[in-house]
Amino acid sequence: MNATAQTTTRRAFLGSSGKAALAALAWGTGHGQGRAATRMRLAMVGTGSRGTETWGRSLMRTHADYVELVGFCDINPKRAARAPAYCGVTAPVYEARDFDRMVKETNPDAVIVTTTDCFHAQYVVRALELGVNAICEKPLATEAEQCQAILEAEARTGRKVITTFNARHGNSSEEIKRILMSGELGRILSAEFHEYLDIDHGASYFRRWHGKKRFSGSLLCHKASHHFDQMNWWLDAEPAEIHAYGRVAFYGANNPFRSTHCRACPFTKQCDFYWDITKDRRMTELYVAGEEIDGYRRDGCVWDNAIDTYDTMTVEVRYANDVLLNYSLNAYLPYEGQTIAFNGQKGRLDVRVYQAQPWKVEGEAEFRLTLNFKGTKTWVVQSERGEHGGADARLKDLLFKPGTPDPLGKAAGSRAGVLSSLIGIAARKSIENGRRYRIDELIRFPLVWA
Ligand SMILES: NC(=O)c1ccc[n+]([C@@H]2O[C@H](COP(=O)([O-])OP(=O)(O)OC[C@H]3O[C@@H](n4cnc5c(N)ncnc54)[C@H](O)[C@@H]3O)[C@@H](O)[C@H]2O)c1
Structure with missing residues (x-):
């Protein structure tokens, strides 16, 4: 379909x-x-x-x-x-x-x-x-x-x-979609997506509710749902079977000292991850001001023994059209970015996304398109200014501004939301239970939506 x-x-x-x-x-x-x-x-x-x-x-x-x-x-x-x-x-x-x-x-x-x-x-x-x-x-x-x-x-x-x-709405994401829609690579046989989160942005997940699987479903749901959705959308394909490995290899129990949260910590001088939330007015108003009500500490310790959200993970997805995806996410790297590739019958597309600082700004992406027997073309795609490299503004236009064109089919409904979530859920279950999961054992098919 x-x-x-x-x-x-x-x-x-x-x-x-x-x-x-x-x-x-x-x-x-x-x-x-x-x-x-x-x-x-x-x-x-x-x-x-x-x-x-x-x-x-x-x-x-x-x-x-x-x-x-x-x-x-x-x-x-x-x-x-x-x-x-x-x-x-x-x-x-x-x-x-x-x-x-x-x-x-x-x-x-x-x-x-x-x-x-x-x-x-x-x-x-x-x-x-x-x-x-x-x-x-x-x-x-x-x-x-x-x-x-x-x-x-x-x-x-x-x-x-x-x-x-x-x-879906960033410049490099749209460029990938345009290339795949053009058919230049021929039938896609396999794909790669590697996500690099750094010791600032990546660490922030482990200070927050995201570090507990029961709230975030793990980064395989919270974060990778973006990437699984992009892949499903770029490939115009539905996931069929998932296998994954993952562990908490860096944060959580992987440190000799810990506290409940940074403000209560006796190790501020020793800890590279010490963060003073009170220096940020918006954060203080948003979270510190209300913490006596729900007990939520926004500056939670990244070394909390109870952290069970994986910081290191690899996922393999077989799509219903037999495309094979190899995915990874590591959340403690010295820099941010992504490596994305598509292997087609007629050639290969390499995309290297460099995340500028601060991490909310997308930065630039290097594109390399190599066609069998025909050579290589390279170019750079810059992101826009604004939230998430201009992507948020485009999404708002699509949702709220009448007549906004959508030639790439970027609007996403429940089906896209469910299929991307299910890859993350299946991957998490695969890690927990040590086996492959088929999407059709997690949800009743055919999927029904109005
Ligand atoms: N698309 C993106 O780029 C992007 C970026 C950031 C966050 N998000 C998403 O936005 C959502 C919120 O993230 P955030 O960073 O604002 O987190 P947050 O912790 O700042 O906000 C979550 C809010 O939900 C409230 N809440 C928790 N449980 C609730 C309940 N049962 N009923 C009503 N309210 C409840 C909390 O009190 C809090 O105010 C998440 O789902 C996250 O994945 C998306």
């Missing part, structure tokens, strides 16, 4: 709710002419960093003509209370247990789910059940049962899910 056909377009997404369909109609005529007649009403669950920054303050600065934030909800009332002013809007705030009430009272077109990963599915399903579409951060799910529940809820309710795979 064609990947473009599988994805949910913004129009189809909006079209599934009567009220939103009106908005879409108005947007269709209003595009490019300033303020749209009807803006998408968005309620947020999960008012942390990603929620209030990318889908809050930054969204309101650039897309307030197309979307309005109508409600905020979080398990931590202090973080929720901070959200409206930080995002520059006036909207009611709710406790997490009042999620249903928020949806009923604020009457949104869609709920945006930006909570800790393991809670995405429950809010996505509930939003659909309440008759509202869901826009969900990656990973869409951290367990196979959650994937099944989302697909079944979507089919049952007729509402739509969008997964916010911003990594």
Whole structure:
């Protein structure tokens, strides 16, 4: 099946709710002419960093003509209370247990789910059940049962899910898609993807909830869901079978000393990873100010014995069309970047992505396209300025700006979210249980989505 056909377009997404369909109609005529007649009403669950920054303050600065934030909800009332002013809007705030009430009272077109990963599915399903579409951060799910529940809820309710795979939208990612779509490499037989996270960005995962598998599903779900989705999308293929190895080889118990979190640590002089969160005003307001409520320490110790998220992992994927993928992720390297390659019947594409500092900026990518018997072509693709190398801005346009073209099929629905999550879930289970996993033993086929 064609990947473009599988994805949910913004129009189809909006079209599934009567009220939103009106908005879409108005947007269709209003595009490019300033303020749209009807803006998408968005309620947020999960008012942390990603929620209030990318889908809050930054969204309101650039897309307030197309979307309005109508409600905020979080398990931590202090973080929720901070959200409206930080995002520059006036909207009611709710406790997490009042999620249903928020949806009923604020009457949104869609709920945006930006909570800790393991809670995405429950809010996505509930939003659909309440008759509202869901826009969900990656990973869409951290367990196979959650994937099944989302697909079944979507089919049952007729509402739509969008997964916010911003990594599809970077310049180098789009360039890869264009090359693969051109057919220049012939049929793709195998692919490689190696992710390098450094001792700043990589380490940050082990300070946070991400370091515990029960919250993040491991980096195979949290982080690699971007990469598995990109591969599925680039290859226009569905994963069939997964095998993986992984271990906590660097962080966690791999150090002679440890504390609970940096502020309480007696080893600040000895520890290369000591980090003073109080020097960062936004972090202090967002996390330290609310920590007596939920006990969450954002500056957790990277040497915590309870860390069980792998920092070293390799994954093999066999796709249904027999493409073989070799993937790895290491989270403690001296620099960041990616090595990506495709081996086709007619040649090979090498892509080397260099991540500039700070790590949120994408940097540049070297492309090398070598065709059998024909020689090599090399070029460099620079990223844009802005969040995630300009990718976040493009994703926002696609979601909220009417008439934004999508020739590469970058819009991603529940199916893309589920298939990328399932590779991570299968890989994690493969590491835990020492065997290969087939996707069709994790989820009931055929996949059903409205
Ligand atoms: N696409 C990207 O580039 C990108 C970048 C960063 C984060 N993210 C995603 O955004 C999401 C949030 O990440 P973050 O960095 O903002 O984390 P965060 O810890 O800053 O925010 C998570 C928020 O969810 C809240 N929360 C936790 N459990 C909840 C529950 N049961 N009900 C309601 N609220 C709950 C927390 O209190 C917190 O405010 C994650 O899923 C992450 O994967 C995506």
